Amino acid sequence: MPNRILRDFRDSPTMSALSDLEERMFVRMILTADDFGLGLASNLHATCFPVADIPKAEAARALANMATAGLIRLYRDASGRELFSIIKFGNKPRATSSKFY
Secondary structure, eight states: OOOOOOOOOOOOHHHTTTTTHHHHHHHHHHHHSSSTTTEEEHHHHHHHSSSSSOOOHHHHHHHHHHHHTSEEEEETTTOOOHHHHHHTTOOOOOOOSTTOO
């Protein structure tokens, strides 16, 4: 099971510029990405919104906006699969101990 550390991005200008849908989709992409921040872009609509009534075109626009904002990179591999890469996925948290301990 991959380890996921969600960072606090409430004060990020890039994240603040995203729509609510884009922000939700980005967080869900973090949860679906592999240990290197990579994943299939072709099935993100079904993966991120399995029960929500979000049109595929709207999810595709959200994905394109995240790429334009520099949060993700969209590309095709040698076999033609549509993939995504979360740009700063490998950043390590700065803290080495809890501020509450």
